[in-house]
Amino acid sequence: xxxxxxxxxxxxxxxxxxxxxxxxxxxxxxxxxxxxxxxxxxxxxxxxxxxxxxxxxxxxxxxxxxxxxxxxxxxxxxxxxxxxxxxxxxxxxxxxxxxxxxxxxxxxxxxxxxxxxxxxxxxxxxxxxx
Numbered sequence: 160x161x162x163x164x165x166x167x168x169x170x171x172x173x174x175x176x177x178x179x180x181x182x183x184x185x186x187x188x189x190x191x192x193x194x195x196x197x198x199x200x201x202x203x204x205x206x207x208x209x210x211x212x213x214x215x216x217x218x219x220x221x222x223x224x225x226x227x228x229x230x231x232x233x234x235x236x237x238x239x240x241x242x243x244x245x246x247x248x249x250x251x252x253x254x255x256x257x258x259x260x261x262x263x264x265x266x267x268x269x270x271x272x273x274x275x276x277x278x279x280x281x282x283x284x285x286x287x288x289x
Contacts, residue, residue, distance in 0.1 A: 244285055
C-alpha cells in the first residue's frame with residue numbers, strides 16, 4: 160500500500176537573513192576547518208619523517224653501513240705478557256724500582272700483588288709484570 164501526502168496549506172520556505180553585526184559564521188567554520196586540515200597534514204608529515212629517520216638508523220646499524228671490511232691486518236694482537244724469574248734477593252719493591260717506568264712505586268707494587276696473587280716471592284718463581 161502506498162501513502163500519498165497532500166499538503167493542507169501551501170508553505171513557502173523563507174531564507175534566514177542574518178544581520179551583518181553577527182559576522183559570517185560559515186566563513187569562520189570554513190577557515191577553522193582549513194587550519195585544522197593544514198595542522199593535521201603537518202603532523203602527519205613530521206610523524207612520517209621521524210619514522211623514516213628511525214628506520215634508516217636501525218637498518219644502518221644492522222648493516223653496519225660505512226664500516227670497513229674485516230681484514231686480518233686490522234686485528235689487534237694481545238700484548239705479550241712480561242715475566243721476570245725471581246732471583247735471590249728480589250722483592251716486590253726492588254722489582255718495582257727496576258720495571259715501573261713512569262708509574263709510582265706504590266701503584267706498581269699494588270699491581271704486582273694483584274697480578275701474582277700475593278706478596279710472597281720465591282727464587283725461580285715466574286713473576287708476571289704489569
